[in-house]
Structure formats: structure tokens, C-alpha cells
Amino acid sequence: MIGASLGAAAYERSPEISGILAGADPVEDTRxxxxxxxxDAILALGGISISxxxxxxxxxxxxxxxxxxxxxxxxxxxxxxxxxxxxxxxxYHADQGKIAIDGQSxxxxxxSRLARLGVARTFQNLALFGGLSVRDxxxxxxxHTRRASFVEHIAGLPRARREDAAIAEKVxxxxxxxxxxxxxxxxxxxxxxxxxxxxxxARA
Numbered sequence: 001m002i003g004a005s006l007g008a009a010a011y012e013r014s015p016e017i018s019g020i021l022a023g024a025d026p027v028e029d030t031r032x033x034x035x036x037x038x039x040d041a042i043l044a045l046g047g048i049s050i051s052x053x054x055x056x057x058x059x060x061x062x063x064x065x066x067x068x069x070x071x072x073x074x075x076x077x078x079x080x081x082x083x084x085x086x087x088x089x090x091x092y093h094a095d096q097g098k099i100a101i102d103g104q105s106x107x108x109x110x111x112s113r114l115a116r117l118g119v120a121r122t123f124q125n126l127a128l129f130g131g132l133s134v135r136d137x138x139x140x141x142x143x144h145t146r147r148a149s150f151v152e153h154i155a156g157l158p159r160a161r162r163e164d165a166a167i168a169e170k171v172x173x174x175x176x177x178x179x180x181x182x183x184x185x186x187x188x189x190x191x192x193x194x195x196x197x198x199x200x201x202a203r204a
Contacts (some may be wrong), residue, residue, distance in 0.1 A: 016140055037167075042067050043088070047097035050083055057083040061097070079163050089121045090114040115144050130189030134199050138174055141203035142167045157176035174202045 041064040048061040057080045065071050073081050086092040088099065090111035098105045101117055120141070128137050145167065149161040175184050178198055183191060188199055 037165045040066050041100070042080075042102055044099075044100040047152055048084070048087060048094045048099070049096040050087065050092060050094050058087075070153055085121060089119060103189070112144065122197075122200045122204050126193075126200065128199060128203075130187065132188060133185050134180055134188055134191070134202075135171055135175065135184050135197065137199055138171045138202045142170060178202045 009188075043063070044067040045061055045063040048063075049059045050057050061080075061084060063071070063084075063088070073084060076079055083092060087094050090109055090113070093108045099109075100106075101114075129140065132140075146163050148157065148163050152160040153164075175181055178201065180198060180202060183195060188196060191199070
């Protein structure tokens with residue numbers, strides 16, 4: 001069996017979510033009543049369907065994931081697992097249905113907006129920077145939070161320094177959470193596969 005995992009990490013409910021999703025593209029939804037997630041659902045899907053060239057990959061998929069809960073989607077090749085993950089991560093737009101994150105529902109939202117909500121994914125094949133350290137690989141996952149310009153970073157201006165400090169703190173927290181302290185400064189290419197997968201999870 002081939003599987004895909006969905007996890008909703010514990011996080012604080014943020015008022016920023018409404019602002020981010022307010023910019024989501026409006027799309028007609030023929031089944032709006034299907035999505036009524038429970039109050040403790042961090043991620044919810046209702047009536048998700050998508051087809052490619054007349055071939056239906058997903059039809060009427062419903063799913064809820066609570067905070068601190070892990071779900072697995074299993075099935076043979078061609079069952080639609082990757083299509084489901086691509087819709088959740090914003091790479092595909094569903095033909096029908098809605099998604100809700102922390103109670104805020106939408107039909108379409110860009111991958112960049114989803115990243116600001118903390119939605120991230122890893123792939124079966126490793127996609128790390130082998131010549132960089134574990135710490136630097138994880139830091140690359142925070143690039144979307146930077147607002148200072150390239151010139152500000154080169155000149156070491158205050159906003160750039162604050163961003164660097166915030167990223168370093170977050171990286172340290174993530175390294176501790178995933179027990180990567182012993183290899184934090186090693187080059188990723190020197191690590192065994194299992195540890196490299198953990199680094200990918202940390203970066204996400």
C-alpha cells in the first residue's frame with residue numbers, strides 16, 4: 001500500500017488567518033453545505049472533487065484533522081492520494097468542494113498564502129541542500145517570512161537583523177523539537193536517509 005500522511009501540529013489560533021484567506025480567489029461552489037467542520041478541526045475538506053482530461057481523480061472527499069492528530073491516506077497507485085495532497089497544499093485547485101483551515105473556508109487559495117498559514121509538505125524523494133548544514137536547510141524554510149530587502153540584509157540594517165534573530169530562534173526550537181541537536185551543524189549530505197527525512201520535516 002502507498003500512503004500519504006496528514007498532520008496538524010499544535011498551534012495557536014491566529015487572527016492573521018482571516019486576513020490571509022480574505023485574498024483567496026472566489027470560486028463558485030455547488031456544494032457549500034458539505035463543509036461544516038467541528039470546532040476543534042484545524043483542517044477540513046468537504047465534497048472535494050477533481051478530474052483530469054475526463055478521468056476523475058477524486059470524488060466527494062470529506063476529511064477532518066484535529067490539532068495534534070495524524071491521519072494517513074492509503075491506497076494503490078492512481079487512487080488520488082497525491083492529488084488530494086496537492087489540493088491541500090495549493091498546487092491543484094479542486095473542481096468542486098471547499099477546504100477550511102482553522103474554521104476559515106475557501107475554494108481556492110495560492111500556495112504562498114497557505115505557506116503563511118503554516119501549510120507545508122515534503123516529498124518522497126529528498127530535496128535538501130546537501131552542501132549546507134542541517135541548521136541552514138531548516139532556516140531556508142523560513143524564507144517566506146522575510147520582509148527586509150536584499151540591500152537591508154547586505155548592509156545589516158535593523159529590520160534584517162531582527163528577522164535573522166527571529167529565524168534563528170525558530171530554527172533552534174524546531175531542532176530541539178525533532179531532536180536534531182547532535183547533527184545541527186553537520187552537512188546534510190553526510191547524514192543517513194532517516195535523519196535527512198527528519199531534516200525535511202523540520203524545514204517544512
